[in-house]
Amino acid sequence: MTDLLELASLGLSALGILLFCVLWLMHLMSIVYVRLHLHRKHPEAKAPYGELAAVSLLKPLKGVDPNLIDNLETFFTLDYPQYEILLCVQDHDDPAIDVCKKLLGKYPNVDARLFIGGKKVGINPKINNLMPGYEGAKYNLVWICDSGIKVKPDTLTDLANQMTEKVGLVHGLPYVADRQGFAATLEQVYFGTSHPRSYISANVMGIICVTGMSCLMRKDVLDQAGGLITFAQYIAEDYFMAKAIADRGWKFSMATQVAMQNSGSYSIAQFQLRMIRWAKLRINMLPATIVEPISECFVAGLIISWAAHHLFRWDIMVFFMCHCLAWFIADYIQLRGIQGGALPFSKLDYAVAWFIRESLAVHIFLSALWDPTVSWRSGRYRLRCGGTAEEILDL
Incomplete structure (x- = not known):
């Protein structure tokens, strides 16, 4: 013994x-x-500006936080040759509608549309909200990006440059913008230490690990899997969308810019x-x-x-x-x-x-x-x- x-x-x-x-x-x-990868430019991967593929941006919105209008406005000022913004709001009385209308009026030359009402196709509220926008998307590349994300003028260019011929999905590493207060520090420490350690390691080893905060995907590949409606039965739709793309032989790539979360509502309890x-x-x-x-x-x-x-x-x-x-x-x-x-x-x-x-x-x-x-x-x-x-x- x-x-x-x-x-x-x-x-x-x-x-x-x-x-x-x-x-x-x-x-x-x-x-x-x-x-080696983040915050770096890769000249060898850059396509000529005019040859960048057109993109449909799907923006799910619900409610208003103090930073919403500033975050959303950064998408109207992207430096990109051809893209459309599809603003999706579920409820007809949502105050986010007024924010959208304000920006639509401020940027009349930006190709942007507002979809109100959603479409009930499953239990996932984000998918239900996005369905009308997805069905109305004009381009084959769709960029699903959460409401709390803030971008730089060249963020979409960075994503598109990573979408090479064998890549089916480009995602951003989640991080947090500089904000005041200890709750913001706690979030920033988590998204800069524990989370990226497992997130990056999994991606380096070929394990599916994708968050849906900022993802550029091939719409035709999603449609082969049954379209956005297929993923409405899941709460974590991002994982299953990534899995469906991987199952069809496509690779993933990570953007050199982080997916910058900049929500105006945060606390230790919320974290x-x-x-x-x-x-x-x-x-x-x-x-x-x-x-x-x-x-x-x-x-x-x-x-x-x-x-x-x-x-x-x-x-x-x-x-x-x-x-x-x-x-x-x-x-x-x-x-x-x-x-x-x-x-x-x-x-x-x-x-x-x-x-x-x-x-x-x-x-x-x-x-x-x-x-x-x-x-x-x-x-x-x-x-x-x-x-x-x-x-x-x-x-």
Whole structure:
């Protein structure tokens, strides 16, 4: 029995060392990718300006936050030869309609249309909202971009340049614009450290990992999969759209510019609820993500420190502290790379936000396991294994 226990301990220790190697390989891949790809121009990939393919921009809108009009206006001032803006609003009394009409009047020379009412084709409110715009799109490249995203004049050019002949989808790495307040710092730290580490590593290894905040796709490929309506049964429509494109032999590419989130409404509570919702979706789409907590700094550190102690008799506490310090520094290097310049907060603010984010990781995951329902926009949904869901109607 003693020999069996010792053999089991050795096996678990070996897995701990393997975990160490995998996690630090992810750190390395992410940092190197950020340094080599983001915020850089690729002259060899640039098509002549006049030869860039025409694009239909689908913009789902619901409600108004303090930054909506400024964010939306950046799409009316894009430097791109031919594109159309399809503004989609579900409810006839939504205040976003007034914002749209104001911009339509301000930029009469921009090819833009407003669609009100949506089309009920499934449980996904974003798809329902976008359906009229998708059906009215004139061009084969469709760019679905969330309402809280802010762009630069050359953002669409960057996306189109990545859409080479074998690429079916170009997506932007989610990040957060500089804003005031600790909640904004917490968001920026998460989207500059933990999220891109797994997001970039997955994409480098060919694993489907795409968020729908900013995606340029080939409409004819989506139509081969049944069109936008096919994905209305899912809450996480972005994953299944990407999967449908990959299943048809197309590759993905990441833009050199980040998908810059600039919502005017944010708080620590909103951040937690958003992270819990995302964790629920991942667990239901891909049950293997149940092991996700072991990829977090503190949990992984405990496992790896125990393994190092068992195999090499190293001090657990010293190894754990060194592990956390190295992780902390690696995350800071990556955050600076994704920011593309100086951070808008101090190193102390970073340290506090980083510690709170890492401390919340297990709580967020357990909260996601506790309740299988998701609240999104104005509805509540019960998730099913495989990524589908059913709407919970209040009686």
